[in-house]
Amino acid sequence: MRTGIATVCLSGTLQEKMAACAKAGFDGIEIFEQDLVTSAMSPEEVRSRAAGLGLTLDLYQPFRDFDGVDDGLLAANLRRAAAKFDLMGRLGIDTILVCSNVATATRGDDDVLAAQLSQLAELAGRHGVKVAYEALAWGRYVNDFEHAHRLVQAVDHPSLGTCLDSFHILSRDWDTAPIEKMDASKIFFVQVADAPQLSLDVLSWSRHYRVFPGEGQFELAKFMGHLARTGYDGPVSLEIFNDVFRQADVERTAVDAMRSLVWLQEQGAAWLAGQGETRRLPLRLDTLPRVPEPTGFNFAEVRAADTAALEALLAQLGFTSRGRHRTKDVQLWTMGQARLVINESAPTDSEPAISAVGFDVENPLLASSRAQQLKAPVVPRKTQADEEVFQGIAAPDSTEIFLCQGTPDGTAAWTGEFGPEPAGRSGGGSAVIDHVNLAQPWQHFDEAVLFYSSALALTAQPFAEVPSPTGLVRSQVMDTADRAVRLVLNLAPLIQQGDGANRAYQEHVAFAVEDLVATARAAKKRGLRFLRIPANYYEDLAARFDLEPGFLDTLRELDLLYDRDADGAFLHFYTATVGSVFFEMVERRGGYNGYGAPNAPVRHAVQYDLRQAGT
Template identity: 50%
Template structure:
């Protein structure tokens, strides 16, 4: 149930992503025309074992007649498992009104089923659902299994059911490993909602949510569990995305989980303590960012960059790529990347990070299943390793010191008057709806970054979710956003704009320079500043300067944030200028609706600039 599609679609996807085995969920089996034996054969062809079968709920019952019926049904499923070649069946704690409260009676019923299973060479893995009627915690399910006392009866642990309840997993390491029959892993964002709904709609792959999966898994492995790590992720988005991509995302999450676990606990088996992933070399800021432009958007953006104080310093030796620089901020305008969204197309096509070891960075990315991009380069050009992120953005790894700059011939252009921009503060990438969580995990683990908190804002055309990832020194910040619901026919601004944000040490001096040079700055409504004045104790001269220059403002407990924006240039790119005061670590997301409304107004008012 991690994947979209029919059983046939799913098997192809998980095999291609390199998984060793699967769980079969009854709903998929019921809907396939393949007999259980044919499913088994197909899995064998694909190199997949069938590690678990999930055929039903609510086995135990205080009504012995009902339990008899449940048992008969279970036996039909056990017979089916023999044909399927699955040796372990999942039994969840009951949610029915007739669920057995008495743990000895429950253990007895589990024992009875274990007998029937053992007769067929099968075994029962009993799991506590977080919303089980009488058994909702791992220790209580263990108690039932222990008292059930049968070699074919063991425990299935599911990280969601344990961690969603805030249960302490610490004691798990003390369980006998041979009684741990199965392990299901799921992460989830911390949400304040009914646990059943949370579980059914919002689970995520490990590393995409807020749970401590490495800590949980460490407990299970320390107990001696040696079975599969199975993913059981009910997620409304994954249910409808391309299963081939989701399966790769899932595998990447397991690789990153293994790394997070490595070296944690001397009790762990050797194979766990040694992660096979090349470690992430430290990053040290953006070497460059690249915009794909066409014949219409290219000159518009070039002009805008000049008004922002950038100088066209270089021209690529062999490609239609311009280098624009100001301070340590470097932007490439690439007219060679064909985009299909019509005249005036523009998009952020690549970002390049400086790392201590580009070869190691690229090797890590590849080990994390990032598609490696082919490079076409001249004999004397720098060899830049690049991979594709889930949103299509190319991620380059560059050595500190910028040897790639030798690919560019100096233009000897007259320098634009500087506007005081010092470096690239962040890159903001609106994500395709289906790939937000995948992208956040990708950027984080491939580059070795940390996630910031997730925020949601009510934007003019729907709710928008923001999440950023950054290194500990904040040299590389990547802001990701996505609409909470996929945008439809009415909502304008699809796809949402992306932007590059540049830092300044003096927003007002920069703003004056930008105004003087005719930068296409976004106007900010007077009502916005009136509200700031009513809400906050800002110095009158600061407020006056903000009004004059169209500067927006945010603050948190760590510091302050001043920022301004340009118009959208070409189809979907704009620039932001930011000044961070003290340790403000966010992105002024609270002001996004004002900026979006202003962009909307320009779009309605006239032709593209």
């Protein structure tokens, strides 16, 4: 599959965009007209620059509002087209995107439309270029890709074909199966975009909320499968209109874009395999190394320069100190199979923050290879000859992700590097890491969703929005089918986001235990400072659930929170915050699989009050 991307997807100047696309590994680009018009480079310089970067110039776009017009406007449009065709010759681009008319069309008869497109095709042929006609989802008379293709067939000119754009097809919920019946030689170009499911007019949806494949909810794998069956072998290019992407770092966005196309190839191939497809397909759909989902959390890591407060908090929770690593400035604390590493290599002016998460995987080397093919940066880690070698990659928010060798019993051989486990001090019985909650910068939230779903095979659940005193917090759960791994990504309001190691938005690690009440009582005796829950919460709780009075008193006494659904119940409590990190202890009863979402506004409000008070 030849990969491409429209320059409109990225921030920066045309020169910066071209450099970023080449660095990310794209085969070619689409030149968006505004990027050329505003560029200091001449068309000849753009052509030379692309050649030097190893990029093909695959499409010039967009040419708008050509068809369905009166004769006077048609003549003007043909003059305009001739000028653009000359420009394309200077650029060395042989294909132009012509969108179905949305503004000036007054004649919707197919015979008229075909006749006008025929004149455009004749003109294009004389200039040695091709026209890719695209049905915009909001086109006045042509808004359906099958309608556009019928017009192309009616014209039957070698210089006229169609452009298939996944957004314009899937936003209208058109069936993609008819793509298979198309003549591949008449498909001149393919553009792909994903999008979240939103209740908006299609134009606004398209202009502001497109995302890269894998970051939305469109069925792009099926779209790619149907396309592959046609025999199409041209570029598959990204055309993404997104306000955030146009403000984000150009090189990072280009890498995220390339990752999405690599992922899309795999998804298309998987869809075909699921349909029993075995024949060789002209559209090359390369597959990444297949890896199963992670089998669990191996550890979580907090980096801190001053570790005293963290050590005290973990001891009060019931964690056992396993001591220091024999060669590294790190400590290990355990409670059952829950392992927390304190990394002491933080800069002296930084506050404690979650810095790494370890996942148990079946084959760390294979999983790392997959992640690297998906453009994940490698995290270097120094090890001695007799120490466990972790495969490390960096997530979009700079959290280090380590891929560890999973074991059936959940043990970890590397803990022996901290010395033997003290006899009779397992510290917490069957405790495990239940979930990890990570804050995501606003400009990299969609990137993080794609990263964890593509590189770690986690599944994105429908996102939720949680009220806080400073605005809505968007919460995105990423998990495995058996929920052995639950990762929660939070997009905090801008007012709560900080920079680098001193980010203000709080993150946490949640640990699951069998008896939360007993855990809380023991922690209270050790002097644990709980997050204090307002009395109003318990009055509301009593109104929502018919709880036994003694149980409600226990919840109130220990600052425990409670939720219940048809599958089970959920008890949890929070600690005070150290730096930007706090901990949560949970108990899941029955088949409850949520996170106590009704309680989240309470936590946010209490933590906000504490931050305002400086405590």
